[in-house]
Amino acid sequence: MRVVIAGGHGKIALLLERLLAERGDQAVALIRNPAHVADVRKGGAEAFICDLEAASADEVAVLLAGADAVVFAAGAGPGSGAPRKDSVDRAGSVLMAEAAEQAGVRRFVQVSSMGAGQPPQPGTDEVWAAYITAKTAAEADLRARDLDWTILRPGGLTDAPATGRIRLASPPVPAGTVPRADVAAVIAALLDNPGTQHQTLELVSGNSPVATAVHTIS
Numbered sequence: 243m244r245v246v247i248a249g250g251h252g253k254i255a256l257l258l259e260r261l262l263a264e265r266g267d268q269a270v271a272l273i274r275n276p277a278h279v280a281d282v283r284k285g286g287a288e289a290f291i292c293d294l295e296a297a298s299a300d301e302v303a304v305l306l307a308g309a310d311a312v313v314f315a316a317g318a319g320p321g322s323g324a325p326r327k328d329s330v331d332r333a334g335s336v337l338m339a340e341a342a343e344q345a346g347v348r349r350f351v352q353v354s355s356m357g358a359g360q361p362p363q364p365g366t367d368e369v370w371a372a373y374i375t376a377k378t379a380a381e382a383d384l385r386a387r388d389l390d391w392t393i394l395r396p397g398g399l400t401d402a403p404a405t406g407r408i409r410l411a412s413p414p415v416p417a418g419t420v421p422r423a424d425v426a427a428v429i430a431a432l433l434d435n436p437g438t439q440h441q442t443l444e445l446v447s448g449n450s451p452v453a454t455a456v457h458t459i460s
């Protein structure tokens with residue numbers, strides 16, 4: 243399987259690329275900083291330079307030629323302001339989904355966030371509100387498309403080692419945290435399970451082995 247990952251030098255993305263390469267899949271990282279090429283290659287992935295805030299859907303569609311799946315794992319990240327929540331977390335996903343349609347790549351896994359899908363609470367910090375608004379809009383855009391999408395909403399991300407044990411279910415799942423390494427394992431399993439298409443899933447640490455949890459909801 244050839245999998246193109248937007249935000250290819252992100253923490254989840256690098257873990258996912260390694261998992262995909264180890265199981266014999268081709269991982270392709272879209273990155274914006276040429277200095278990140280070496281890190282990506284070290285994990286067994288190919289790297290293409292693509293700034294999601296500058297590229298057109300036509301340009302991205304060229305990079306998706308021959309792919310079997312797209313993963314949107316980009317994000318403006320901590321320290322970014324409200325405008326970049328919109329230009330990366332929302333518009334970056336819209337761009338990838340549009341390009342996937344153009345290129346005929348049907349499978350699309352979007353990394354969203356728990357908290358998306360509802361308006362931000364009144365009095366919420368302005369940047370957090372912009373983030374949740376952007377993720378909610380990105381989800382809505384994807385649901386409206388003729389793609390085999392799965393929306394994955396992890397809880398708070400940690401850099402702890404993988405546990406292999408998760409709670410994965412349709413919303414609402416009680417708030418919690420989850421290691422990025424487990425998120426990467428879940429994405430790899432979702433890519434293998436087309437039965438998870440058209441589902442929105444929330445993810446925190448739990449008791450179920452990843453394969454069992456993904457199989458159960460497929």
Ligand SMILES: NC(=O)c1ccc[n+]([C@@H]2O[C@H](COP(=O)([O-])OP(=O)(O)OC[C@H]3O[C@@H](n4cnc5c(N)ncnc54)[C@H](OP(=O)(O)O)[C@@H]3O)[C@@H](O)[C@H]2O)c1
Binds near residue numbers: 249252292
């Ligand atoms: N933090 C949390 O607790 C939490 C919880 C739930 C969901 N999430 C979501 O999970 C996803 C992945 O998280 P993570 O921790 O793996 O993220 P991360 O390490 O911050 O990686 C995000 C990647 O997106 C890339 N990016 C930003 N702007 C870009 C642009 N214009 N063009 C191309 N790439 C661009 C960044 O590239 P550069 O390295 O070049 O900046 C970075 O490599 C994000 O969507 C995040 O919102 C986070």
